[in-house]
Amino acid sequence: MTQRTLVLLKPDAVRRSLVGEIIGRIERKAGWEITALELRALDQDTLEQHYGEHKGKPFYEPLVEFMSSGPVVALVVEGERVIEGVRQLAGPTDPIAAAPGSIRGDFGTIVRENLIHASDSEESAERELKLFFPGRA
Ligand code: RTP
Ligand code: MG
Numbered sequence: 001m002t003q004r005t006l007v008l009l010k011p012d013a014v015r016r017s018l019v020g021e022i023i024g025r026i027e028r029k030a031g032w033e034i035t036a037l038e039l040r041a042l043d044q045d046t047l048e049q050h051y052g053e054h055k056g057k058p059f060y061e062p063l064v065e066f067m068s069s070g071p072v073v074a075l076v077v078e079g080e081r082v083i084e085g086v087r088q089l090a091g092p093t094d095p096i097a098a099a100p101g102s103i104r105g106d107f108g109t110i111v112r113e114n115l116i117h118a119s120d121s122e123e124s125a126e127r128e129l130k131l132f133f134p135g136r137a
Contacts, residue, residue, distance in 0.1 A: 011070035032079035
């Protein structure tokens, strides 16, 4: 089942020069292809839409502040079961709970600064791809 997903390498990944390491893990998965890639700063409006499901939660404001603290790398990745697959590569939200071998498990310690976002379902992927790469959907 070929799918497309939106991946964001968060500002901590860019600041810590982990972009190549993380993209390398995605690139090495058989048959997956990066079809868009851009370093960009995210504006408030984009972040509000992207994280709308978390509005009102205690971590929402600091999350938006963190996500605007520096540029992110936005990617579109296509391939076999890529939505579930990138979530597996990333590991669970809390990097301390994430197994070594996963991106968050190998490089993170702080829940907020967990290096990577990846769409969590086909519906989220469709919405997020439209938001970040309008015209490509
Ligand atoms: P993401 O949306 O970024 O791919 O991560 P996720 O699905 O694993 O986690 P989610 O529950 O959607 O939360 C979005 C992001 O908010 C930050 N967060 N901070 N308690 C906290 O301080 C807290 N909880 C979540 C993380 O950056 C998380 O990835
Ligand atoms: Mg999420």
